[in-house]
Amino acid sequence: MNESSNRGWPLWEVFIRARRGLAHQHVGSLHAPDAAMALRNARDVYTRRGEGVSIWVVPSAAITASSPDEKDQFFDPALDKAYRHPTFYDVPEGAKHL
């Protein structure tokens, strides 16, 4: 964060919830001097065409990301365990956003 502040405004990640009942989804990032302005910038940059009903902004520096180098140990072991997938259940018709 300090590093990016030196070059201008810090970076923020923007999450938008399209409708009630859905989860917030990451839509992009932007620069802003603080959280309140980041929220307003997000409104202007990402929601001008009715895209959402709720916005989250998070300092990019607060996100801890997995490393591409750790791809194998993180993700590979999941591939051969079919019993972890909920494919053996019938999804009720009314459940839309599983």
Place this chain on the structure above:
Amino acid sequence: MSGDGIRTLPPLAAYALALGDDALILSQRLAEWAAHAPQIEEDVALANIALDLLGQARILLSYAGEVEGAGRDEDDLAYLRNDRDFRNVQLTEIGNGDFAVTMARQLVFSAYQYELYTALLDSADATIAGLAGKAVKEVAYHRDHATQWVLRLGDGTSLSQARMQAGLDQVWPFVAELFDPDDAVARLPGVAADPATLRPAWERYVAAVLSDATLRTPEPGWRSRGGRAGLHTEHLGHLLAELQHLHRSHPGATW
């Protein structure tokens, strides 16, 4: 066309034209910030505000032409009038200055428009009331945007505070004109909002923002007047040249 055109308009057409010209001229001014704002996010914010104002202008100019009944549409009114036939207040035409000047003007004008459209929600004219219902939400955001910046610049560093105060000082001579009586308004009881009645709420809002921002309300030594009667600063002609040039050079062109 001369300035005489304003006096012969029906009051309702003159009123719609006045509010529409305010929105049109400020929209054009704010659009000048595109690609020139301090950050790209602010480019987008100011362009969005300009587009909101353009939308209001289109409805109001179309309605003014319809009420006038002389066959003029929104384009005729926007592109084919000369400066003396524009009814906007002078505040909307003055140059952008630096970012602080623009934010000072945005605070003053959006707070004024917020009170105006709130009052017009109860207008006896369905078109005016309908426009107010849509526009008041847009303007509430414009006012918030300007407020956020005035607070940050005013209550920021000593340099940002000095420049924000200078921006207010530059804009304040144009404030009183917003609340001047207007002939068209006087002839439209129940339809138009008397500008003087908007002032107390406007003052409460703006004074609170300036106080929170550690800025002082300027006491200018002069004040503008006459925009509603077609009297304008030297800034308007240059703005209109840019706004109208294409349409006048290529009448009826489409793409």
